[in-house]
Amino acid sequence: MAVKQRLSVYLDADMMARLEKLASKEHAAKSSIAEAAIISFLTADDADRWEAAVTRRLDRLTRSVDRVERDLEFSVEALALYIRAWLTATPPLPEGAQAAAQAKGRERYESFIDALGRRLAKGQKLAREISKEFQSGNAGEIS
Template sequence: MNALADYAARRDVSLSLIAEAAIASLLSPDADERKEAAIARRLDQIDRRVQRVERDVGIAIETLALFVRFWLTSTPALPESAQAEARAKGLQRYDGFVEALGRRLSKGPKLRQEIAEDVPAALPADSDDLPAG
């Protein structure tokens, strides 16, 4: 009641006029339509966000898959004598990778920001999508 009195005083109208307008608005046939429109707008926003998340996850999956495919097809097996040294070097490189990833995530542009929203049509099926080298 105090809030209603304060609102009426600010608007310089009677309490009954404000109460009447509020009740009329609540009971009007378009009140449900306004609520539905507000809910629809909110659902549309949520849908767009979910679509962006799906896109970003798709980019991450394709990036990882392309990298693994490239790595597996271009890395020769090591002889038994070189595996210990390679394992140590791999751990060192992994630590560097994690540090670089942390720096990029904290301040740099994200990969998803570098990829266009409208990706051109896919390459023919016979293309291996791998960089030359």
Template sequence: MKKAKITAYVDAALFDEIDALAARRRVPKTQIIEAALASFLSPDSAEQSEAAIVRRLDRLTRSLERLERDQEITTEALALFVRFWLTTTPPLPDDTYLAAKAKGKERYGGFVETLARRLGKGTTLMKELPLDLPGSTDPR
């Protein structure tokens, strides 16, 4: 293959790096510069970068779709619970209101402690839910 001569000026520090790499690999500086130029001019590197970005975007999209699904399940479960609670819980008589309020505060404290303990262990409803549904398999 016929070679053409190119004269180019580079920064002295870059020249020293090329010189050191050539000495370490025991190859001519021309070979290192040719490889660097080929890599810079190659459309493959741009296509590889684009493919990597597309793969990452696809992963992010799937992750976002799972988050949206989980959020819909959580919202629907909460809405069903609130609707059920509101339709089945009778109003409190005035003479028991303060006792019920104190009991509610106590129960809420227990709820928060249980929630903190479950989250600390990594146990979540979203992980258990597929196991509770008949015929379901865990997609994760």
């Protein structure tokens, strides 16, 4: 058995409280926890493995953010095209027809929200459907 040497370390109050809490929770001596932390810090292989793990995780997160950005760009572009078409094709209503049109609009909106809720609950994604239609050569066909 190797002879251990004494080391005096000064910790701020918060760090000491955290160390004491961990020692109590793990039923371990504070010195053994400190020793394990120092070994972990000084061991280059562990640091390299940790860095590689963090790098892999960051790469996955980057790819995920890229997909979200692409999907968001697709959604914004689709919404912008729809709004442009709607604004271009929808004539203004005469004053007497506004109340009926607003009531019909509310009814259609509620129907839209119900349909959207059902699709989201089923996990259906329009982008996935469009991608499949495009790949099968049915792009532009409304089903």
